[in-house]
Amino acid sequence: MEDVARRTPAESAFNSNHATTKAGAPMIVVQDADYPAAQSLLAKAGFQRSVPNRNPHPVITARHPNPEQMLAEINAGYQRLDRSCAVFDYPDADPAEQGMQVYLFPNAFAHAFDGRNAPQNETRAPEAAAAAAAAAAPRYESYGNLHYALERALVESFVRAAVEEESETEAGGFSKWGLSLQSCVAMMNGYLEVDNDALDDCADARVVDWYSRHFGRIREARFGPIDRRISKRLGSGREMPVDMRGNPI
Structure with a gap:
């Protein structure tokens, strides 16, 4: 994602807040009011407006009796996502980036900024910018007007979207x-320090309930603690001496 930030107008032309995250493809989240301008800036930087590329491997496509139907069925599972974002192909200048795409989202869909302690425009007075950065520190790692969502903000963003x-x-x-x-x-719950109380202070009861049912206290009450051992076959006696988070077993 750092490459995306350097190669897009993010550092040179984006004058508004945006967060970056990664879930299978590079993603940029901007404040809702800046969404049209962000699309224009990406286009001026050489990014071509496109559609999500979910084409299967050519070998699979060649063997399928109806490749177009197969692709339509794949894309059908992402209808809300595709309606809510703008997708761009990377510029053709770098062969290493051939086929890469970047997704641009308004915050209304991604919920990267919760409105209480979201990072603000870095063009404000230095004292105000410093105070805002300190308040947002537990949720973002900021570089100028680039704000990388940390575990707490990222998992809340995913859960709200879910x-x-x-x-x-x-x-x-x-x-x-x-x-x-x-x-x-x-994956975040397994590998990172995202525990069953990660969203307890979230004001949206639906978010708290969803996380609790799938990964939190409600789930643990029904099925017990999540097993974070690492092995191709749990119970084989060949588990690694540390769990998914690196803690000794």
């Missing part, structure tokens, strides 16, 4: 995008 996906998606709230969000939260 809650909205379930409530607004047909077929009982099931979608590939919703499963992707849940997988991201699962």
Whole structure:
């Protein structure tokens, strides 16, 4: 994501707050009012407006009787996501970036800034900017007007998006995008210091309940603590001497 920030107008032209995160592809989140301007700046920097590239491997496509139908079924699971973001292809100048894409989101969809202690525009007075940065320190790592969401802000962003996906998606709230969000939260809960009380202070009861049912206290009450041992076959006696977080077993 650092490469995205350097190669897009993020540092040179973005004068508004934006957060960066990664969930399978580089993503940039900007404040809602700056969403149109951010799209224009990316285009001026050589990024080409595109659509999400979810094409399977050519070998799979060649063997499938109806490749177009297969791709349509894949994309159907990401309808809300695709309606809510702008996707750009990387410039063609660097062969190493061929085929790469960047996703641009308004904060209304990504919820990267919660409104209470979100980083503010770095063009403010130095004292005010320093105070805002200190307040946001537990949630973001900031470099100028680039704000990288840390564990607490990132997991809340994913959970908020998952809650909205379930409530607004047909077929009982099931979608590939919703499963992707849940997988991201699962990895953060497993490998990072994101415990069952991570979202206890969140004002949205739906977010607290969702996290508790899937990874928090409600889940632990039903199934016991999450097993974070690392092994291809748990119980084989070949588990690693440390768990997913690096703690000795």
